[in-house]
Amino acid sequence: MIVAKRKPFEEIKELIEGYKKVLVVGCGTCVAVCLAGGEKEVGILADELRLSQKSEKEPAEFGEATVQRQCDREFLSELDDIVPQYEALLSMACGAGIQFLAERFPDTPVFPAVNTTFIGVNQDVGWYEERCKACGNCVLGMTAGICPVTMCAKSLLNGPCGGTNGSSCEVDPNQPCAWHMIYERLARQGRLDKIIEICPANDWRNQKPQTLIQPGYEERYESEK
Amino acid sequence: MTTAKNTREMEKIEIATDVLVIGGGYTGLKAADSIAETGYRVILADQKDAGTPGQSSLFGLQPDFQNSLDGLKDAVKANSRVEFLPEARIKTAAGVPGDFTIRLTSDGTEIEKKVGAIVVATDIVSTPLNHIYGLDLSDRVISLSDFEEKLSSADFKKKLDKDKQTVAFLAGFAQDGNPLLMKRILDSVLAVEEAGKNATAYVYINDIKVAGDNLERLYKAGRDAGAIYFKSTQPPEIKQQNDGPAILLHDPVIRSDIEAEPDYLVIEEAMTPGQVNSELADILRIDLGPMGFLQTDNVHRFPVHSNREGIYVIGSTRDIQDLSDTWTDVENAVLDIKQLLGDGTKEVPKFCAVVDREKCVTCLTCYRCCPHGAIYWDDKAVISPVACQACGICASECPQEAIQVTGYSDDELLEQIRTEISGIKNGDPKILAFCCENSALEAGRTADLFHYNLPKGLRLIRVPCAGKVDIHYVLSAFIEGADGVLVMACHPGNCKSETGTTFARWRINNAYQMLEETGIDKNRLEFVTLASNMAPDFAKIAVEMEKRIG
Structure with missing residues (x-):
């Protein structure tokens, strides 16, 4: 799934500064599953924004809407009548969803509320790890199911490099060396x-x-x- | 030769019976009036830009057309069963027959309506083609519509005779034309001639389109009354001088130049559907046909039907039509609506195509592929039993195998594939033919009944539409031991479900590639199109397949 992380609140506040009516738009698929931009996070962000406006003389208004997927125009069309009531949109979808939303409503400024980080897996509630760079040419068959493009700091396709420290990477001792892992698993399967x-x-x-x-x-x- | 059984349990559902009519011209008014007469409530959305009222196209030179139009409009507005929404514009139309939700604006206000059926009755737009002839319109160079209006005045006709005026008509060089336009010209020509013996009509024309009721008679009447025709494939040379138009034509029959300086030059008009048609096609999810009319050429399409159940296209919405055609369309629509809406309860098959809500991931593939607009979604895909035609295109496109058609489920069909193949005597090449029940199945049965030479190992699998043939079925047939597979669809443009043949062709082309990749000769698979009366061709195709693989 696509994994995203919410932007720092200060950054979001700055992005939408000056807009008096903002619609927070969530997405019910990937970003909902990774707990970054579903209906719940939309509600929380909108509340935070409302709270931050409490001391303002004319507090800005925040609306909430979550569609099933911002990357399908049929779902975006559900917003057709709502969007014109707002000055700006704050999307909690991945970068693709945000762009498709902006494409559908070219007259309304659209701002991102999350940073799209990677294609990854779910280790436990709220814990995600990157696994895929969508490079377009999968080599997992010869690398024992471990992606060197994602897991190796240099994205080497013929590793390891001279910087391998036994099992860890020279750039960070906490980062395992991808090619070491590949070697281990291939050896285990007798496919060296x-x-x-x-x-x-x-x-x-x-x-x-x-x-x-x-x-x-x-x-x-x-x-x- | 066995076929899948079709068990259909019925259930009763409640449906909305109000009818939305779009288009406030004559056709729309007439439809609203006739539908209200049957007892249904009508919402008439007077869409301003749904074509000009089109009176001249429909009424020709009938002197009291304005009166009859105004009269009809007043009657419709006074009818308590008709709600007249002026300045209307349809914004969205969701739902399915018996349960459409329409959102529209009327006079600037937003309105939401629930209706059971929708009738699109937009009108023709007439555009003078003077620019193609390089002419500017003036007092004496005028459009056919304007000339028709002049002819409605008795004084004008008197003057034509008294001042010995000539009227030249110009048609067929700027466009191909059509019988209705021809009828309008012939009517005007005759009216000029009948204005008096001193008034004369000249007609400069390419092809004379008389393929309509009474048109030859009308043409002859005009000629007998004195109208002069110049028939040429090349347009005449026309000069626009201060004192009126001058026409020079080389007559190919008498082989000499003919000059004329008529008092009026009447220019032909293009008769096209309004711009609003493409917009409505998009909103209503109905097919846009040739030239922007709202109906495709499909032999299975009854006159006023669109590709969606419960949405009817009538009059000039779907073709260039005269008044009597339009009346027929209105009557047809009324009959269809009565049949569809009945008394507000409807017996529908309990299961056509059914969505397994546990499996559905709301990817919208079915919604996007359904040629009948029968699918919508709440949080999962929903298929309307009223609109579903059980073609099975959605079932075979669903990436989750979440849709099954009753009587044609994947399990049933795969079981049938197994049974049929295992029932073929060893030694005979085993050929499985997936046959659309609307065409190839009939052809195959006829071939069998008439004892055409058919392969002994041929078995037919009935499918509701070739669009139901899943790649999975084809591959399974080979896995189960078939030596050859035929996928037999209707001819392109003949598919009852509009796109079933196309989907089948796409899939089989994909399957050819898969077979090659897996090392099976792709000649063992063949996609063909047939009509139900093509039994000899059916036999020939099957025998050729047998020869190829034998």
Whole structure:
């Protein structure tokens, strides 16, 4: 899932300073699951904002709305009639959701209330760890299910480097060396020959904004290409 | 040759019976009046830009059209069963037949209405095509609509005769034209000739479109009365001088130049649907057809039906129509609405396509794929039993396998695939044909009944639409031991569910690739389109498949 973290309150306050009517928009999918931007967090942020306005002569107003996903236009359309009543929007969705919201309401300033951090896993309530950089060329088959792009500080595809300290990384002794972990697991599975294979460099030109059409749907969108 | 059984339990549901009519021109008024007469309450949204009232297109030169239109408008406004909403604009339309929620503005106020059915009755917009001829409109170079209005005055007609005036009509060079436009021109030509023996009509024309009731007779009447026709594939040269237009045409029949300086030059008009059509198509989620009319060319589509149950398109909304066509459409819509809404209770199949709410992740794939607009969502996808046509496109697109069609569930079909294949005698090439029940199934049954030469190992699997054929079924058939698989859909544009054939084709093209990747000769799979009367072709395709894989 996509994991996000709420921005510091001071930063959010600064972003929306001067707007008298702000709608806090939550998203009910990834950011809700990682406890950053669901209906509950929308309510909390709106309350915080209201509290901070208490001493103001003309306190700003804050509305709340949470859609199932800000990355689907059908769900965003539920906001069509609400948004015009506000001067600004404060989105708690991931970066994709925030941009899709801003695209739908180009006349209204949209501000982020969360920082989108990574694609990760849920270790326990409120505890998430990064696992994937969405590099577009998965090598997990030859690296024993451990991603060197994400887990190695240098994103090396042929490791380890000279900076490995046994099991930890030279940049941070608390950070395990990804290639050490890969070696260990391949050895355990009796597949150490895999580490000898030279892995060609990823085509990093794929890092431009991408469009993905699933096989089977290609003909459907042929005319739009 | 067995087929899946169709068990359908029925249930009674309550539905809304109010009807929304969109469009305040003649067609909309007539529809509102006729529907109210049957006892339903009507909300008439007078959408200002839903075309000009289109009287001249509908009424031609009928002298009292304004009176009859005004009379109808007054009667509709006075009808207690009709709520007239002036200056209306539809904003959103959610829901399904029997339960639409419409949000609109009327005179600036927001209104929400619950209706059971929607009738779209927008009108034609007439636009003079003078710019294509490089002409400016003036007192003497005028549009057909303006000339029709002049003809409604008896003094004008008297003057045509008294001053020995000539009227030239120009048509067919700026556009292809159509019989209704032709009828309007022929009416005007005859009216000029009948104004008196000194008034003359010239018609400069390319093709004369007379494929309509009485048009040949009308054409002949005009000629008999003295109208002169110049038929040419090239437009004449026209000069706009201070003292009026001058026309020069090289007549290809008598092979000489003909000059004329008519008192009036009447320019043809384009008759197109209003801009509002594309907007309404979007809001109502109905298909926009050729030229911006609100109906696609589909043989399964009854005259006033859109691709969505409970939303009807009538009159010039769906095609260029004259008054009698429009009346027929209104009557058809009334009949359909009575059948749909009845007394407000409706028997519907308890299960058409059913969503497993536990499995649904609200990805909206079904909502986006349903060609009947039968799907909406609360927190999970919901399928309206009134609107669902059980084509199964959604079921085969659902990424969670959360939708099943009663009688055609994945389990039932996979079981059938297994049973059919295991029932084929060893030695005969095993061929499974997935047949759309609207076309290929009938063709296959006929081929069997007429004892066409069919492969012994051929078995038919009935599907409600080719759009129900899941890639999974095709792959399973091969896994279970099929030697060949046929997926047989309706011809493109003939699919009862509009996009079923297309979905099937997309999927099978995808499956070809999968077969190649897995090392199976893709010639063992074939996607074909058929009509129900194509039994010989059915047999030929099946036999060819047998030869190929045998």
